[in-house]
Amino acid sequence: MRKLNLALYNFDAELRLLLFDVIEKIEISLRTKLIYHLSHEIDPWWFQNFDLFNDSKALVKTLSNLEAEIERTKDESIKKHLKKHKDDKRFPPSWKSLEQTSFGVLSKLYGNLKHSVKLLPKPPNPWILEP
Numbered sequence: 001m002r003k004l005n006l007a008l009y010n011f012d013a014e015l016r017l018l019l020f021d022v023i024e025k026i027e028i029s030l031r032t033k034l035i036y037h038l039s040h041e042i043d044p045w046w047f048q049n050f051d052l053f054n055d056s057k058a059l060v061k062t063l064s065n066l067e068a069e070i071e072r073t074k075d076e077s078i079k080k081h082l083k084k085h086k087d088d089k090r091f092p093p094s095w096k097s098l099e100q101t102s103f104g105v106l107s108k109l110y111g112n113l114k115h116s117v118k119l120l121p122k123p124p125n126p127w128i129l130e131p
Contacts, residue, residue, distance in 0.1 A: 027103045034110060035094050038117070044093030053112045062109055066091065069100045 038046045046052060047066075053059045070078055070091065078100065081092040091097045098106060110118075 031098070031103065031106055034106065035098050039094050042117075044095070045090050047094055047098065047109060048091060052114055052117045054114055055112050058108065058112050062105060062112070063091075065105055066097060066101055070097060073100050075100065 042049065042052070048063065050056055050059060070082075073079075075096075077096055078092055081096055085092075098109075101109075
């Protein structure tokens with residue numbers, strides 16, 4: 001019985017490691033694609049454009065959370081950006097700002113986007129061949 005419990009524990013630990021590794025790769029891929037796509041199709045500050053979102057109150061809450069995350073970050077690129085652009089009241093561009101957020105916050109941001117924004121033409125991906 002003890003060997004079975006140990007085997008189950010080891011199996012669970014290994015499965016958890018494999019799953020978290022895959023989830024991390026998916027999260028990075030989705031984050032990168034969302035930021036890249038909307039930054040190129042709209043502009044680097046798309047996440048501050050209230051016209052692109054359904055719920056303004058939810059966006060205000062999301063931006064407030066993002067502001068708090070940026071204020072406490074130790075990321076040098078953010079600190080340098082804020083120092084260099086201290087007169088610019090916008091957040092740093094999306095590829096800097098949204099790297100500071102959790103995947104949950106990014107998911108809420110995406111979920112709040114208007115449907116028409118989600119349907120913008122996708123940039124070409126040389127790795128995917130269309131039939």
